[in-house]
Amino acid sequence: MENPRYWRLKKQRYSLLGEVCPHCDSKIFPPRDICPECGGEAKTDFAFSGKGKVYSYTVMRDAPAGYEQNAPYTVAIVALDEGPMVTAQLTDLGEEPVRIGMPVEMVTRKLREDGEKKGILVYGYKFRPICFHENSQPASQGQAG
Amino acid sequence: MEKNQPASKLLRTDRKTGIVGYGAYIPRYRLPGSEVAMLWTGSPKGSPVKEKAVAGLDEDVITMSIEAARNALVRANIDASELRAVWVGSESHPYAVKPSGTLVAEAIGASNDIQAGDWEFACKAGTEAMVAAIALVGSGMGRYALAIGMDTAQGKPGDALEYTASSGGAAFVIGPREEAIVNIEATYSFVSDTPDFWRRPEQKYPEHGQRFTGDPAYFKHVESAGRVMLEELGMKASDFTYAVFHQPNPRFPLKAGKDLGFTEEQIKPGLLVPVIGNTYAGASMVGLTAILDIAKPGDRILQVSYGSGAGSDAFYLEVTEKIAERRELAPSTADYLARRTEINYATYARFRGKIDMG
Numbered sequence: 010m011e012n013p014r015y016w017r018l019k020k021q022r023y024s025l026l027g028e029v030c031p032h033c034d035s036k037i038f039p040p041r042d043i044c045p046e047c048g049g050e051a052k053t054d055f056a057f058s059g060k061g062k063v064y065s066y067t068v069m070r071d072a073p074a075g076y077e078q079n080a081p082y083t084v085a086i087v088a089l090d091e092g093p094m095v096t097a098q099l100t101d102l103g104e105e106p107v108r109i110g111m112p113v114e115m116v117t118r119k120l121r122e123d124g125e126k127k128g129i130l131v132y133g134y135k136f137r138p139i140c141f142h143e144n145s146q147p148a149s150q151g152q153a154g
Numbered sequence: 155m156e157k158n159q160p161a162s163k164l165l166r167t168d169r170k171t172g173i174v175g176y177g178a179y180i181p182r183y184r185l186p187g188s189e190v191a192m193l194w195t196g197s198p199k200g201s202p203v204k205e206k207a208v209a210g211l212d213e214d215v216i217t218m219s220i221e222a223a224r225n226a227l228v229r230a231n232i233d234a235s236e237l238r239a240v241w242v243g244s245e246s247h248p249y250a251v252k253p254s255g256t257l258v259a260e261a262i263g264a265s266n267d268i269q270a271g272d273w274e275f276a277c278k279a280g281t282e283a284m285v286a287a288i289a290l291v292g293s294g295m296g297r298y299a300l301a302i303g304m305d306t307a308q309g310k311p312g313d314a315l316e317y318t319a320s321s322g323g324a325a326f327v328i329g330p331r332e333e334a335i336v337n338i339e340a341t342y343s344f345v346s347d348t349p350d351f352w353r354r355p356e357q358k359y360p361e362h363g364q365r366f367t368g369d370p371a372y373f374k375h376v377e378s379a380g381r382v383m384l385e386e387l388g389m390k391a392s393d394f395t396y397a398v399f400h401q402p403n404p405r406f407p408l409k410a411g412k413d414l415g416f417t418e419e420q421i422k423p424g425l426l427v428p429v430i431g432n433t434y435a436g437a438s439m440v441g442l443t444a445i446l447d448i449a450k451p452g453d454r455i456l457q458v459s460y461g462s463g464a465g466s467d468a469f470y471l472e473v474t475e476k477i478a479e480r481r482e483l484a485p486s487t488a489d490y491l492a493r494r495t496e497i498n499y500a501t502y503a504r505f506r507g508k509i510d511m512g
Contacts (some may be wrong), residue, residue, distance in 0.1 A: 023220075023261035056263070078511060079211055099211055101182050103495045116218045117261050118212035130248055132216065132257065140493050141485040
């Protein structure tokens with residue numbers, strides 16, 4: 010039962026809400042209030058576009074506790090267009106094989122169910138192959154902050 | 155209210171409203187009807203639909219509502235923080251107690267200053283939310299309200315509904331007339347206590363009254379709502395470009411439409427049930443999104459939903475010249491239809507939690 014942690018992380022988990030550094034304009038994810046590039050204070054919200062590319066990936070066949078029902082599934086390091094790398098599951102892969110450099114977009118999905126059908130449902134970001142035409146922008150909310 | 159045409163049964167707001175953004179969501183997996191037929195009858199024939207849309211392992215009404223809502227917000231060209239209501243209508247909310255609306259609102263970036271209750275009225279929960287959103291905006295309580303109809307419908311293995319019970323839906327941002335891509339001219343609802351389809355608490359699958367679901371239920375309510383709407387407007391079916399009805403199977407909406415005077419050409423563009431199945435609370439709403447993807451300014455649309463238990467909401471809609479610039483901003487319903495991965499019954503059983511993992 011980790012409800013306080015899920016609750017605390019909901020903004021970043023549901024919609025890739027990170028931060029932007031007011032000093033050097035670095036985009037920061039996950040939010041940490043200190044810019045990893047210049048060391049300055051960085052508390053301004055920034056909504057990532059959700060677009061990125063697969064930097065590396067692996068297939069999980071022996072899943073950790075809580076994720077068994079989804080195995081096998083693919084976990085990737087995704088390089089977001091704005092710079093940061095995030096680790097996340099890939100979803101809705103269809104017949105297309107995963108490849109390094111594959112363009113992906115963020116979707117909010119159910120990550121796991123807590124506690125034997127009695128606990129809370131945990132939601133968060135995953136990435137799927139970009140599958141719609143160029144001028145579509147389905148992934149994320151507008152600029153926050 | 156005293157000036158609001160007291161003799162009319164139609165619901166109209168003093169402050170004019172419209173749809174300012176719409177968004178569809180259809181999951182990518184498709185279960186062919188022949189798979190279901192083969193399993194239970196030994197023959198691939200007999201399914202009323204070609205295939206139905208199936209939510210993936212990590213999808214539910216909340217996640218699908220989030221994507222449809224994001225599409226609707228992009229088309230509305232507003233920030234989510236301007237919404238004053240986020241309402242989700244469904245008969246498959248992931249929690250029995252804990253609103254879907256708050257989580258959807260948080261994920262799309264809505265503010266904390268909103269209404270966010272969930273709606274339940276079998277397959278018309280989504281259009282009930284639309285009527286409420288129209289009232290909220292039309293009263294001036296808020297500038298924008300988001301109404302969603304979304305379902306991951308439950309079909310008991312071997313039941314007739316298993317061919318059609320599917321996943322998907324749509325979201326609509328209701329807002330002021332001056333920003334509308336579709337003007338909402340009037341609504342009308344017709345309800346009665348009718349025991350055609352129900353699910354008791356803690357039951358996994360619904361029960362239904364077999365053939366009782368037809369004449370006294372679907373047809374009586376859909377046709378009453380449609381007929382009263384046409385009579386009160388002093389209009390006839392041929393005055394409309396399109397009509398979209400709740401679509402539990404391909405036959406019902408075509409017959410109801412025909413009884414009201416509509417042709418197949420008016421109904422077919424919004425008739426998605428042959429290729430996605432019955433998305434329950436999402437059915438007439440996602441059908442409407444397919445029409446809006448192709449509609450032209452000035453086109454008139456009649457939408458009539460149906461929810462068991464029972465009732466129908468009818469909407470008289472007129473497309474504005476703003477449609478062309480805004481519909482390209484998000485994926486079309488045809489895009490979602492084309493994104494398709496066929497699955498077999500075993501994968502379907504796994505995705506929909508029909509395998510007991512112990």
